[in-house]
Every structure is written in C-alpha cells, then in structure tokens.
Amino acid sequence: MRYPFVPLGALAGAAVLASGCSTGPSPAAGERHAAASPAAVSAVPAKAPAEVGANELGQVPVLMYHQLTEKPASVYDRTPADFRAELERLARENYVPVTARDFQTGRIDIPAGTHPVVLTFDDSTNSQVRLNPDGTPAPDTAVAILTETAKKYPQFKPVATFFVNAEAFSATGSAKALTWLKEHGHEVANHTGGHENLSSLDQEGAMRAISAGQQAIEKAAPGTQVTSLALPFGAMPSPAGVATRGTGYRYDGVYLVGANPSVSPFAKAFTPGAIPRIRSAGPEDEDAEFGSSRWLDKLAAGKTRYVSDGDPNTVAFPSASRNELSPALAKRARPY
Numbered sequence: 445m446r447y448p449f450v451p452l453g454a455l456a457g458a459a460v461l462a463s464g465c466s467t468g469p470s471p472a473a474g475e476r477h478a479a480a481s482p483a484a485v486s487a488v489p490a491k492a493p494a495e496v497g498a499n500e501l502g503q504v505p506v507l508m509y510h511q512l513t514e515k516p517a518s519v520y521d522r523t524p525a526d527f528r529a530e531l532e533r534l535a536r537e538n539y540v541p542v543t544a545r546d547f548q549t550g551r552i553d554i555p556a557g558t559h560p561v562v563l564t565f566d567d568s569t570n571s572q573v574r575l576n577p578d579g580t581p582a583p584d585t586a587v588a589i590l591t592e593t594a595k596k597y598p599q600f601k602p603v604a605t606f607f608v609n610a611e612a613f614s615a616t617g618s619a620k621a622l623t624w625l626k627e628h629g630h631e632v633a634n635h636t637g638g639h640e641n642l643s644s645l646d647q648e649g650a651m652r653a654i655s656a657g658q659q660a661i662e663k664a665a666p667g668t669q670v671t672s673l674a675l676p677f678g679a680m681p682s683p684a685g686v687a688t689r690g691t692g693y694r695y696d697g698v699y700l701v702g703a704n705p706s707v708s709p710f711a712k713a714f715t716p717g718a719i720p721r722i723r724s725a726g727p728e729d730e731d732a733e734f735g736s737s738r739w740l741d742k743l744a745a746g747k748t749r750y751v752s753d754g755d756p757n758t759v760a761f762p763s764a765s766r767n768e769l770s771p772a773l774a775k776r777a778r779p780y
C-alpha cells in the first residue's frame with residue numbers, strides 16, 4: 445500500500461497521483477466553530493483585501509498522511525505526537541483546513557487573513573479512523589487528534605479528506621467508519637478498490653479498479669458523493685482522462701504524491717487532473733526538502749502563500765498577479 449517517493453519534478457509529465465479525502469466538523473464541532481462561521485464573520489466590518497494582504501491566487505499546501513504509529517517504519521509513517529505537533533503548528537500559523545472537494549472546486553470559505561490547508565489521508569488505515577464501542581474515536585487516531593486540536597484552537601476546523609480502498613478501516617468496519625466520517629463533515633474519497641497501480645493496467649483495467657473503489661464506498665455508505673480520487677503510488681493511467689471520468693464515476697480533483705504546494709484553484713495554472721501533494725515529514729527526515737516541515741517554513745517566509753480576504757464570493761489579489769487569474773473568474777476578481 446506504499447509507494448516509492450518521487451518528487452513531482454522528476455515525473456516529467458508522467459503521473460504521480462495520490463489520493464485525499466475530506467471530512468467535516470461534527471455537529472458539536474460545527475457549534476463550537478459558529479463564531480468563526482462566514483455568517484458570524486460578516487457581522488464584523490469587512491477588512492479591505494490590502495489590510496490582510498489577501499492573495500487568493502497564492503499557493504496552498506495539500507498535505508498527505510498515511511499511518512500514525514509509535515514506531516515509524518517508512519517515510520510515510522508519522523508518530524501520533526508528530527501529527528499533533530504538525531496540526532498545532534498549522535493552527536498557530538493561521539491555517540484553516542478545507543476538504544479536497546472544497547479546495548478543487550474553489551469553495552474556500554475561511555476568515556480574512558487565514559490560509560487554507562488540505563489534510564488528506566491515504567490507504568484507510570486503522571490508525572486514521574478507529575472507533576470505540578461507544579462510537580467515539582479511539583485515542584491517538586488521526587480523527588481523535590484532529591478533534592482535540594480544534595478544541596484547543598477554535599479557528600481550526602477538524603475537516604479532512606480520506607482516500608479509501610475497499611474494506612476500509614477494518615478494525616471498525618467500512619460501513620460504520622465511513623458513515624462516521626460523513627456525519628462529522630469529512631470527505632470520503634476514492635483510492636481505488638485494491639490499491640492498483642493504474643499505470644500498469646490497460647484502459648479497461650484502470651477503469652475497473654477506479655470503479656471498484658467508487659462502488660465499495662457507495663455500498664458501505666449509500667448516498668456518498670465521491671468527487672475526488674488519489675492515485676495509488678501516484679501512478680497515472682493511460683490515457684490520463686480515465687482518472688477523471690469513466691463508467692460510474694466522475695471526479696473534479698485527482699491527486700498526486702509529490703512534492704510541492706498546489707497553485708490556487710483560481711489560477712490559470714491550476715491542474716485539477718493532477719494536483720500535487722506534500723508528504724508529512726519532519727525537518728530532518730529523509731527527503732525533507734520535499735516534506736511538510738520544510739515547505740511550511742518556505743511558505744511562511746515567502747510571499748507566495750494563499751491569504752483569504754474572508755469573502756468566499758470574490759477572488760482578491762495584488763494587481764501585479766493579475767495575469768495569473770483564470771479568465772473564467774474575471775467577474776469575481778478584486779485586484780488591489
């Protein structure tokens with residue numbers, strides 16, 4: 445279920461896709477975040493985009509997680525403490541999670557001056573979602589740590605995208621686990637039925653593997669709208685269009701494995717069929733230069749990061765970036 449890490453730049457146009465999923469806040473969490481909701485924010489006098497340095501054509505980190513374990517065995521593993529520390533760093537640095545679905549469709553509804561981050565989880569491991577008999581998340585699972593972080597930092601929304609395979613979250617059972625994720629506002633998304641390497645299959649075979657993942661989700665949690673795919677091993681099928689559309693599925697975001705922030709979904713250069721992700725990694729881990737710690741350092745130090753203007757209906761940016769805007773969004777543009 446793991447893939448060799450390949451920096452996106454080394455892919456030479458081939459496909460390194462990964463998966464992601466998004467979740468949403470629980471009813472309780474939604475209540476807790478009411479003060480930060482758009483409706484509540486709109487009661488406060490809006491700040492001018494320049495005042496908060498709005499840059500809605502800026503870069504967005506889409507972070508990729510696999511397994512949380514006390515004893516990491518590969519670069520894809522992180523300890524629960526590492527994960528907690530990374531979420532708390534994001535919260536302190538004014539990042540607000542949005543699901544992959546909301547990101548790829550440009551529904552980025554976060555307070556003025558904050559930055560979107562997309563948290564994605566691959567392979568549906570039990571360390572991500574495991575429920576106690578009473579239905580609460582087990583200690584040190586990703587969903588438990590997300591919820592705890594949001595309690596400590598009320599602006600931080602506990603929503604993520606879970607890219608799952610068939611027989612997801614075996615300790616809890618896929619029906620129960622996927623339903624819990626949906627009810628708590630997370631996104632459930634596809635990572636194929638059996639984690640097939642799509643580049644090794646013919647067109648029919650790749651379509652079958654993607655369809656199998658879609659059907660497994662629909663069977664476990666009927667009514668789920670699956671709109672995102674992460675490619676196992678980051679491997680793109682041929683032709684690439686098979687990842688986006690086939691019998692029984694249609695995705696508006698397809699996710700890679702490496703190795704840099706995405707451009708804004710409002711930018712001309714945005715590539716919904718091949719969205720890059722950043723592997724979660726400490727500052728001294730293997731290939732750290734492509735990992736999350738170093739990338740978050742770079743985004744904090746530079747001026748390329750996405751900064752929200754607080755109004756989900758407009759796209760605000762310094763007028764010098766005007767040429768980067770997708771032409772389809774000209775009417776929503778607020779250059780300053």
Ligand SMILES: [Zn+2]
Pocket residue numbers: 445446566567635639675676677
């Ligand atoms: Zn995977």
